[in-house]
Structures are given as C-alpha cells and as structure tokens.
Amino acid sequence: MEKVFxxxxxxxVLDKEITVYPTVARESPVIYLNTFAREGDCVYQTLxxxxxxxxxxxxxxxxxxxxxxxxxxxPPISDKDTPCTGGADEYLRLLINEIVPCAEEFxxxxxxxxxxxxxxxxxxxxLYALYQTKLFSRAASMSGSxxxxxxxxxxxxxxxxxxxxxxxxxxxDRECKTKNPYLKTVQRNTEEIHAFYEKxxxxxxxxxxxxxxxxDAVQRTATGIAWIL
Numbered sequence: 001m002e003k004v005f006x007x008x009x010x011x012x013v014l015d016k017e018i019t020v021y022p023t024v025a026r027e028s029p030v031i032y033l034n035t036f037a038r039e040g041d042c043v044y045q046t047l048x049x050x051x052x053x054x055x056x057x058x059x060x061x062x063x064x065x066x067x068x069x070x071x072x073x074x075p076p077i078s079d080k081d082t083p084c085t086g087g088a089d090e091y092l093r094l095l096i097n098e099i100v101p102c103a104e105e106f107x108x109x110x111x112x113x114x115x116x117x118x119x120x121x122x123x124x125x126x127l128y129a130l131y132q133t134k135l136f137s138r139a140a141s142m143s144g145s146x147x148x149x150x151x152x153x154x155x156x157x158x159x160x161x162x163x164x165x166x167x168x169x170x171x172x173d174r175e176c177k178t179k180n181p182y183l184k185t186v187q188r189n190t191e192e193i194h195a196f197y198e199k200x201x202x203x204x205x206x207x208x209x210x211x212x213x214x215x216d217a218v219q220r221t222a223t224g225i226a227w228i229l
Contacts, residue, residue: 009106013098017062025054026109031225032095032136034069034122035061039218046222052229056111058103060095067091069121071128074149077182084148092129100135113137113165115228119221120213121145127155127167127193134161140168140224143175143213146193147186155193167204168224169194174212 009020021044033043040059047057063069064087072086104111115138118126123144128151130139146152146169169190176187194206205227209220 011102012062013094013102015062016060016094016099018099018103019059019061020103020106021057021059022107023054023056024108027112028054028056028108029113029115029229030056030058030104030107030111031115031117031229032100032103033057033059033221033225034063034118034125035059036063036065036120036122037061039221042218043221043225046218047225050222050226052226055229056107057225058099060099063091065121069118069125070148071124071154072150078180088125088128089132091125092132096133096135115139115225117142117221117225117228119143119217121148123169124148124151130160130162130164131158132161136164137162138164138166138228140221140228142168142170142220142224143172143209143217144169144190145186146189147182147184149182152189152193156196163200163202165203166228167197167202168207168227169204170207170209170220170224172211172213172215172220173208174210177212 038061044057066084067087068091070084071088074084076083114136116126116136117140119142123141126139126141171190176184178184197204
C-alpha cells in the first residue's frame with residue numbers, strides 16, 4: 001500500500017520553507033533533501049510507490065541555489081549564467097542548528113540515522129557537507145555538479161568528518177556532451193571521485209541514466225534516495 005502524507009508539516013526558518021513528511025513508524029531514518037523547485041511532493045510520492053522501508057523525508061525549498069549550495073565563489077561559467085557566491089557553510093549551519101531540530105519535532109521518536117540528498121548543485125552540497133559535519137551518515141548526489149572548479153581537488157586533499165555508510169552518485173549519460181569547458185568535465189570528475197571513495201572503503205555506487213541534466217530529475221532523485229535507504 002502506498003504511503004499517504006496528509007499529515008505533512010510545513011514551516012519556515014528565515015527565508016527557507018521546510019516540509020516534513022513523517023512516517024508513523026518510530027526510530028526511522030530521516031532524509032534531508034534540498035530542492036530547487038519544490039518538487040518534494042513528487043519525490044515523496046515516487047519513493048512511496050517503490051515500497052522502500054519506512055523513512056521520514058524533510059525537504060528544504062526557497063534556497064538561493066547559486067549561493068546556499070556552493071562552497072566557494074566562482075565567476076559565471078557562461079555568458080547567460082550568474083556567478084556562484086559560496087554560501088554553503090552558512091546554510092549548513094542553519095540546517096544543522098535550526099532546521100534539523102525543528103523538523104525532527106514532527107517525527108516519531110529519534111532519527112535512526114540521517115541522510116542528505118540533492119540534485120545538481122544540491123548534489124554538490126550533499127558531498128561537501130560530509131567534510132564539514134558528522135551529522136549525516138549517508139548521502140545521495142544525483143546529477144551532482146561535480147564539475148565545480150576545485151571540488152575534485154578538494155575531495156582528494158581533505159578528510160570527511162566521518163566516513164559515510166553509503167554514497168550514491170548518478171549522472172545523465174549526455175551531461176558531458178557540451179562545449180562548455182566546465183560542464184564537459186562532469187563525467188570524468190564524477191568517475192574519479194567515485195573511484196577515490198571506493199579506495200577509501202566507502203560503499204559507493206555510480207549509476208548512469210539516459211539523457212541530459214534535466215531529464216527525469218524526480219525519478220533520478222527518488223532512485224538515489226531509495227538506494228541509500
């Protein structure tokens with residue numbers, strides 16, 4: 001039977017909108033998903049239809065995507081783009097200190113464990129956060145922006161606060177088919193980061209999906225979360 005979420009709860013912390021989709025089961029995992037376009041309902045419905053284990057989902061929207069999800073400043077990567085201004089550390093403090101405690105007031109019992117998930121720059125943030133906090137023991141980066149200048153080198157030269165139990169990485173098989181000098185590195189970077197994590201003994205999977213960066217984002221997100229569950 002599919003889960004229902006009539007009892008979902010929405011609240012605000014500063015300019016962020018947080019939605020909690022609680023399970024009735026006690027002592028269940030909590031997955032935190034940073035969203036670009038308030039796709040939480042669609043992701044949750046897709047997950048529930050797969051028959052995965054009981055879990056609580058917490059989504060955060062209202063993000064300044066090119067600020068909250070990125071670890072440091074970079075100039076625009078194309079003429080039509082905007083600069084990224086590194087606000088990930090600031091947002092992560094808000095997530096840990098205010099959003100997580102408030103969200104978990106709506107779940108049954110204590111969190112069994114916590115996972116962090118995201119798509120695109122949200123996937124970049126999911127990995128970056130593991131180097132700043134021990135709070136999350138699993139992460140899923142779907143079509144993660146691992147082309148981000150300097151991030152691969154950061155991964156290779158820094159230690160996570162705690163090695164995660166599981167990591168999920170995915171990418172569309174056409175995402176690197178571009179003339180943009182930054183974006184064209186995404187598959188090579190993702191493959192190298194995947195291999196690096198495997199050598200460190202982290203149970204990591206890398207899956208390729210058909211299509212470009214924008215194809216089946218909800219399904220890809222749900223698949224990654226289901227894997228870490």
